[in-house]
Amino acid sequence: MEEVAVIGAGQSQFSRNCGVSIRELCFEAFKEAMQGLDITTKDIDASITCSAPEYDKQRTPSGLISEYLGLTPSPAFYVESVCSGSTTGLRVAYSLIKAGLNKTVAVIGFQKMSEISSRDAAERMGRGGDIIWEAPFGITMPAGYAMYAQAHIDTYGTTEEQLAKIRVKNASYGAKNPKANYRKELTLQECVTSEPVARPLKKFDCCANADGASCVILARADIAKRVTKIPIWVIGLGSATDTMTMSGRKSLTGLRCAQEAARQAYEMAGVKPQDIDVAEVHDCFTIAELMAYEDLGFATAGQGTRLVDEKQTYIGGKIPVNVDGGLLSKGHPIGATGGSQIRTLVRQLRGEATEAQVKDPEIALSHNIGGVGQYANVTILRR
Amino acid sequence: MEEVAVIGAGQSQFSRNCGVSIRELCFEAFKEAMQGLDITTKDIDASITCSAPEYDKQRTPSGLISEYLGLTPSPAFYVESVCSGSTTGLRVAYSLIKAGLNKTVAVIGFQKMSEISSRDAAERMGRGGDIIWEAPFGITMPAGYAMYAQAHIDTYGTTEEQLAKIRVKNASYGAKNPKANYRKELTLQECVTSEPVARPLKKFDCCANADGASCVILARADIAKRVTKIPIWVIGLGSATDTMTMSGRKSLTGLRCAQEAARQAYEMAGVKPQDIDVAEVHDCFTIAELMAYEDLGFATAGQGTRLVDEKQTYIGGKIPVNVDGGLLSKGHPIGATGGSQIRTLVRQLRGEATEAQVKDPEIALSHNIGGVGQYANVTILRR
Numbered sequence: 194m195e196e197v198a199v200i201g202a203g204q205s206q207f208s209r210n211c212g213v214s215i216r217e218l219c220f221e222a223f224k225e226a227m228q229g230l231d232i233t234t235k236d237i238d239a240s241i242t243c244s245a246p247e248y249d250k251q252r253t254p255s256g257l258i259s260e261y262l263g264l265t266p267s268p269a270f271y272v273e274s275v276c277s278g279s280t281t282g283l284r285v286a287y288s289l290i291k292a293g294l295n296k297t298v299a300v301i302g303f304q305k306m307s308e309i310s311s312r313d314a315a316e317r318m319g320r321g322g323d324i325i326w327e328a329p330f331g332i333t334m335p336a337g338y339a340m341y342a343q344a345h346i347d348t349y350g351t352t353e354e355q356l357a358k359i360r361v362k363n364a365s366y367g368a369k370n371p372k373a374n375y376r377k378e379l380t381l382q383e384c385v386t387s388e389p390v391a392r393p394l395k396k397f398d399c400c401a402n403a404d405g406a407s408c409v410i411l412a413r414a415d416i417a418k419r420v421t422k423i424p425i426w427v428i429g430l431g432s433a434t435d436t437m438t439m440s441g442r443k444s445l446t447g448l449r450c451a452q453e454a455a456r457q458a459y460e461m462a463g464v465k466p467q468d469i470d471v472a473e474v475h476d477c478f479t480i481a482e483l484m485a486y487e488d489l490g491f492a493t494a495g496q497g498t499r500l501v502d503e504k505q506t507y508i509g510g511k512i513p514v515n516v517d518g519g520l521l522s523k524g525h526p527i528g529a530t531g532g533s534q535i536r537t538l539v540r541q542l543r544g545e546a547t548e549a550q551v552k553d554p555e556i557a558l559s560h561n562i563g564g565v566g567q568y569a570n571v572t573i574l575r576r
Numbered sequence: 577m578e579e580v581a582v583i584g585a586g587q588s589q590f591s592r593n594c595g596v597s598i599r600e601l602c603f604e605a606f607k608e609a610m611q612g613l614d615i616t617t618k619d620i621d622a623s624i625t626c627s628a629p630e631y632d633k634q635r636t637p638s639g640l641i642s643e644y645l646g647l648t649p650s651p652a653f654y655v656e657s658v659c660s661g662s663t664t665g666l667r668v669a670y671s672l673i674k675a676g677l678n679k680t681v682a683v684i685g686f687q688k689m690s691e692i693s694s695r696d697a698a699e700r701m702g703r704g705g706d707i708i709w710e711a712p713f714g715i716t717m718p719a720g721y722a723m724y725a726q727a728h729i730d731t732y733g734t735t736e737e738q739l740a741k742i743r744v745k746n747a748s749y750g751a752k753n754p755k756a757n758y759r760k761e762l763t764l765q766e767c768v769t770s771e772p773v774a775r776p777l778k779k780f781d782c783c784a785n786a787d788g789a790s791c792v793i794l795a796r797a798d799i800a801k802r803v804t805k806i807p808i809w810v811i812g813l814g815s816a817t818d819t820m821t822m823s824g825r826k827s828l829t830g831l832r833c834a835q836e837a838a839r840q841a842y843e844m845a846g847v848k849p850q851d852i853d854v855a856e857v858h859d860c861f862t863i864a865e866l867m868a869y870e871d872l873g874f875a876t877a878g879q880g881t882r883l884v885d886e887k888q889t890y891i892g893g894k895i896p897v898n899v900d901g902g903l904l905s906k907g908h909p910i911g912a913t914g915g916s917q918i919r920t921l922v923r924q925l926r927g928e929a930t931e932a933q934v935k936d937p938e939i940a941l942s943h944n945i946g947g948v949g950q951y952a953n954v955t956i957l958r959r
Binding site: 260266287292563 | 597622628629635636638642643649650651653654655656657658661664667668670671672673676677700813815816817818819820832946947951
């Protein structure tokens with residue numbers, strides 16, 4: 194069967210309030226993804242749009258954005274799995290191409306969270322969980338991840354300082370990423386003394402809402418080889434779910450869906466955790482990045498903190514993670530986040546990330562989580 | 577490459593107010609789809625949920641429904657293209673299987689429109705169009721389709737009586753469908769004298785909101801042959817879009833997206849319009865069914881009314897259409913509609929539709945439209 198490659202990836206500036214319409218926001222990401230490709234919009238024969246619909250005034254934005262990008266009458270539709278939507282979109286685009294239904298597919302993720310108030314945003318995010326049995330009792334995102342953090346502390350003796358070190362690392366890379374919303378380095382002291390949000394998580398343990406868009410363009414092997422100098426091959430895809438309620442989970446020290454998605458992706462790619470040269474993980478909270486180290490097999494359960502203390506997830510360490518600053522620095526425009534991870538990995542694999550480049554990476558991994566651990570996608574790319 | 581078949585299809589009762597939660601509503605459709613299959617929920621390795629999100633209180637229902645059906649931790653996500661969502665879901669399920677990522681995929685479409693008021697529903701439906709340039713000026717669904725009807729009348733001399741005859745046909749079949757919301761035959765007189773909604777469309781030219789769910793289960797060829805006596809093969813898939821604004825369309829006497837989707841599906845299937853033995857078309861309004869005859873090539877442009885006058889779309893005619901009553905009789909629970917069409921065609925192809933069976937059909941076609949003609953999917957099935 195034909196292989197599938199990422200031929201282009203881009204993102205808009207991530208910001209608190211983009212001040213433009215969603216179509217213009219998406220165009221910014223599309224424009225970067227198309228840069229340097231020997232194709233026109235006529236060659237893109239399908240598009241997939243990903244966002245979390247509760248933040249959009251426009252319903253079913255797929256057709257609107259597709260038309261603005263000049264892709265009509267090619268098929269356009271909407272794919273969503275909350276915060277992991279745009280890597281689900283990538284999975285679908287890969288499938289459409291492999292199935293022979295399409296040849297070149299654009300996956301456009303976006304979110305314009307500034308359209309509603311922060312208070313409304315927090316409430317609506319809670320509805321991503323179970324609206325009958327948990328959301329009414331206050332399981333918003335910070336509350337949910339605070340329970341994971343407390344469980345990790347109780348079970349493994351993890352400290353709040355160790356969590357803060359993850360933010361310090363990501364802030365150091367975020368400061369170098371011109372497309373991140375927060376580009377300020379942070380000290381350990383600033384992180385551990387920041388105001389509480391949901392104990393033990395403090396302000397700097399949490400990512401923030403943002404406006405932003407991402408775009409990943411996939412193509413069939415023959416086209417990929419013709420239209421770009423460095424195709425980035427999709428070699429592993431894993432996807433899984435867990436219970437909607439947190440109370441239904443077997444464990445709160447890791448995400449079962451991420452463990453299962455990683456297992457599938459490693460198996461499909463025929464690689465092991467130690468083969469990964471650079472990773473983007475879903476650090477919506479510092480604890481989420483720590484759990485990702487363990488769920489992805491970069492460390493055994495409870496030992497992720499050793500990677501933190503030894504600085505092994507910095508560039509030069511065993512497994513550099515979130516060298517674009519992660520969600521913690523970039524901000525988290527829900528539907529755009531997975532695509533932004535893929536863009537970072539494509540730039541790393543092509544050696545284009547001059548601001549913070551890992552040395553000669555060959556294999557890269559994205560870990561993208563939806564909800565409070567309900568959905569996980571793991572994607573493995575190869576240069 | 578492996579072929580893909582529909583192995584099971586089901587739907588809930590369609591009703592004005594189902595009185596149950598969305599998970600229970602979806603279970604009703606899933607249960608029928610699973611009937612007679614030699615598989616358990618463990619064998620379903622992915623699920624896709626389709627609805628129009630503006631009517632749901634629950635956000636991202638995919639995980640919730642997947643868990644309720646016993647499918648966790650298999651991947652679950654959301655696919656949408658307004659009223660054509662569940663046939664887009666079918667397209668994606670087909671691709672996942674062809675690509676080798678999954679083997680057996682359930683596509684669950686639903687809508688519980690009773691969760692919001694009819695007035696809110698009409699306003700939100702308008703947002704499926706362009707919210708900046710058209711929706712604010714009142715382009716709700718009936719207003720949009722009224723413009724199509726008037727254009728057809730002006731261009732081809734189509735009469736309101738001819739439109740009403742379509743409703744009379746569909747009502748006659750709806751009366752025999754125990755899962756339809758409206759099971760009452762209608763006379764031509766009742767239709768043409770019903771109250772105006774948006775001239776020239778009257779009450780009985782319009783379908784109504786409904787609660788309902790549908791489920792279509794697809795599987796890889798080897799599994800399909802093992803677990804069901806009569807696999808129904810997916811042989812043609814077409815999908816296309818048109819401009820978001822109606823003012824951007826080249827013509828208002830047909831849907832360009834439907835014409836293009838039909839072209840793709842016929843080409844992929846290697847069949848012609850005259851090879852279709854039974855069809856389900858998206859009759860959200862009587863004019864929509866008339867345009868479908870022409871867009872699908874059952875009649876040339878402007879000649880669809882001949883099929884109507886000659887009763888060629890009744891059972892026994894050249895091309896029986898909507899022999900389950902169509903959206904006009906069943907009601908239109910947005911995300912469930914495409915899957916309900918597929919269920920009807922599967923029952924027809926298997927010879928199980930004892931209440932209104934076309935004689936020995938071999939090839940069947942579904943035509944499923946999203947928005948005011950922004951999205952179209954055409955699916956061709958073979959026994």
